[in-house]
Every structure is written in C-alpha cells, then in structure tokens.
Amino acid sequence: MNIKALEQEYLQNLNEFYDADEAKAIFNLSVTSILKITQSKLLTQKNKALSVEELNALTEVLNHLKTGKPIQQVLGETVFYGLTFKINEHVLIPRPETEELVDWILREVKNLKKSFLDVGTGSGCIPVTVKKHLPNLDVSALDISANALKVAEANAKFNKTEINFIEADILNYPDNKKYDVIVSNPPYIRQLEKADMHKNVLAYEPHAALFVSDENPLIFYDAISDFALKNLNPNGYLFFEINEYLWAETLQILIDKRFKNIELKKDMQGKDRMILARTNP
Template sequence: MKIEAIAEQYKIELESVYGGEEASALFGLAVEYVLGLSPVKLKISKNHSATFVEVQKLLSILNDLKIGKPIQHILGVAHFYGAVYEVNENVLIPRPETEELVDWIINDHAPVRMQNLKVLDIGTGSGCIPVSLKTYLPDFDVKALDISPEALTVAKRNAELIGAGVEFIEGNILTYESEMKFDIIVSNPPYIRELEKAKMHHHVLAHEPHLALFVTDEHPLVFYQAIAEFALKNLNPTGHLYFEINEYLGEEMIKMLAGKGFKNIELKQDMQGKDRMIKVTISDETV
C-alpha cells in the first residue's frame, strides 16, 4: 500500500477530530515510528510502499488516535529538550512550555559554571525536568520528588536510558519534610482548576493522570503554597525557586509569593504570550 494512500486515510478520519494540520503531523509521527522515515524523507517518499505489517501498525495507531488516545501514549515515547522519554498513563506528557522552563534554568545557571549546586524538582512525573537539567548541567546534584510510585518507576527508567544521575524520592509535598538545602527548587505542580476542564481536549481528560493535573476551584494554589513554604526552609539564601504556573493565575501567584516574603519576583511569558513561569528568591542577594 502506498504511503500517500495511508496519509489520505489519516487525513479523512482524523480531520474532524484534530484538524487537517495536526492530522498530518500525527501521520508524520506514526510513519517515523513505524517506517523510520523522517518528515523530510516522507515528503519525497510518497510513492514508497509499506509492507502488510507496516500498514497494520499504521492502521492500529490510526484507530487509537480516533478514540482520542495521545500519540505519545500510543508510541510510548515523547520528545523533550532534545531527548526521547518513555511515557505512559501514569505520567503527564511533557509540554513545550515545560521545555521553556528548563531552558530558563539552564540559561540562568550554565554561564556561571558553578559546580555542585543542589537541585530539587517537585512533582517530577516522567522525570523530564531533572533529567534535562542533569544532562545540561552535569556537575549539579539533582534530586526529584513525586507522590506516585508508578510515575517514579517511569522517571527512573528515563534517567537510566538517557544516562542522567538523578536521585528520586517518593513523597507528598503537602507533608514532606527534609533537612536538605537546595540552590534550585523547581516545580510544575497540578494547577488546572476544575472550572477549566470544559476548555480541555477530551483526550487529555481521558488519558492523562488527573492527580498530576487538577486542583480544586477553592484552593488552586495549594501545591504552590506548600512548595513555597518548603522553599523558605530548604532553599539556600542565594537560591532560586522556579514554577510553571496556570496562565490565568499569574497575579495571584505574585501576591502569594510576595506575601510570604519572596524577593525578585519575575513573571515570564511563554512563546504563545501566556503568563506561564515565575522565578523568585528568598534574598535580595543572588548569584
């Protein structure tokens, strides 16, 4: 069967669900996974014929996509900051805005070339944040915390596969205590309010872990408050606290952090112009 014919079938059956452009992108990911054809090679290989087994794999992926299963869960992998991560239903699929958060931290600290800075990622999920930081800041001592043992299993495998020496800790940040001190604390905690569910794509609601996504409408900053309190006790005087945040709650975050005495509060927008990241310190003096 010609690749061009399968591409047309993907377009016809997925366009009403995802739109034409995304349907084409999903087909490209499927073909790269099954046939090993990059997007560039795919453009010049429309007359390429797929074997029976390859066709069956592509059609199986198509059937899963039609019921809203994320392509990353179908393939079992997601791309993040130049590496490939294992993902499944126990972890959030890494997002581009989280790549921007990682990039912010790396750009802040790589030029200084300070060795042995201690880092803690809270709510690590797939491990994409700490593994990326350890990869690009190899001299740093990187740890990661998560409440889910299933998520930690995935994160540990990702660290091993990518070759990043990250220490993983099972714990609930709402009750977790430690005597350890850190120079960088980073978190992308649950921040989507129940009232925002109606705006979300059904495949996220059906296939991604709600534990890592949602907070109540009454207490949307519950995890940020807990992490901020932890940072007040466990962040070194010249350290930095980084958050990925709900785009609608930037002002509330600034007010909360200022109320707890944090300094140098910097709200940063992502590439789509949304309030998505915050950096703060506990001291006016930073390195």
C-alpha cells in the same frame, strides 16, 4: 497501499479529535517513528508502497488514535528538549511550555555546581534534561506517585543520568536537605477549566497531575513556596510553571512570603506561564 493513501485515511479518521494540521503532524510522527525514517525522507516517499508489516503497524497506531489516545502514549515515547522520554498513562505528556521553563532554568543556573530539586517530576523530563546539560549538579526529583517514579527512573537510565528519586507528598514532606534550585510544574488546572480542555487529555492523562480544586487552586504553590523558604540556600532559585489565569495570585504568594527578585515570564504564545523568585542573601 502507499504512504499518500494512508495519510488520507489518517486525516479522515482523526478529524473528530484534531484539525487538519494537527492530524497531519500526528500522521508524520507515526510514519517516521514506525518506519524509522526522517521527515525529509517521508516527503520524498509519499508514493512508496507499504509492506504488509508496515501497513499493519501503522493501522494499529491509527486504531488507537481513533479512540482519542494521544500519539505520545500510542508510540510510548516523546521528544523533550532534544531527548527521548518514555511515556505512559501514569505521567503527563511533556509540553512545549515546560521546554521553555527548562531553557530558562539552564540559562539562569548554568554556573551552579550544587543541588537541584524538581517537585512533582512525573516523567522526569525536567530533572533529566537539567542533569544532562549540567552534569555537575546534584539533582533530586520528588513525586507522590510510585508509578510515575518508575517512568522517571526509566527515563533517567535511558538518558544516562543519575537522579535521586524521592517518593513523597510535598504537602507533608519534612525534608531538612538544603538546595540551590527548586523547580515545580505542579497541578494547577481548576475544575472549572475542564470544559475548555481537549477530550483526549481528560480521558488519558493522570488527573492527579493536572487538576486542583476551584476553592484552593494554588495549594501546591503555597506549600512549595513554604518548603523553599525553609530548604533553599541563601540566594536560592525557585522556578514555577503556572496557570496563565492565576499569575497575579501566584505572584502575590511569593510577594507575601518575601521572596526577592521575582520575575514573571511569558511563553512563546504571550501567556504568563513561568515565575522565578530568589531567597534572601
């Protein structure tokens, strides 16, 4: 079988979960990862016959994908902001919106040489990327999940970054350390929003990192804001990735707690997805 024929098999088998463009992108990622070739080389080798070993490996990937398992988990890794991160069922798959948040952080705090904390770190994509680009920062990362922290620690080591990892629940974490930057992409999806989500996200990604109750959906924003008021240095930075449907309510939390210079930012799709706030001088 050649690559072109296998592509048709992928597209036919994945149409239950993805549209044609998504399925083609997943096929391309599968082939370039398994065959260790570039996208441009793939385009010129569609008629290349696959060896038995190559075909078996790509068929195994397809068999996993047919269950709805995300390609990043099947391959065990993904690329975030140009860096490779290991991924498994214990951590969220990093999203493009979070890359936009990291880009904003790097632009805002590029001249800082002090302390940084990521709350709810998951795979560690935020602190590892920030540390890689701003090596003078003292970077810490917190998560309640020991399994997630194992993945984050592996990613820090793989990307040659030194991160201080903390296993703790931010809803009950009495930390006296002072930080210059606190960042969080906490759980923010309400139960009522599940119906609009892709079924493979619901089946394969950790619900504790995704969902909050309909009754108190901003519980983490409230708690992390209080933590920031106590633990941020003067003129400190607080960054959040937020639920696009709850931007006004999230903004109000920060206003009520008297943060300064609050800025709401849209992502590339025009959705209100990020907030920056500052503490008093």
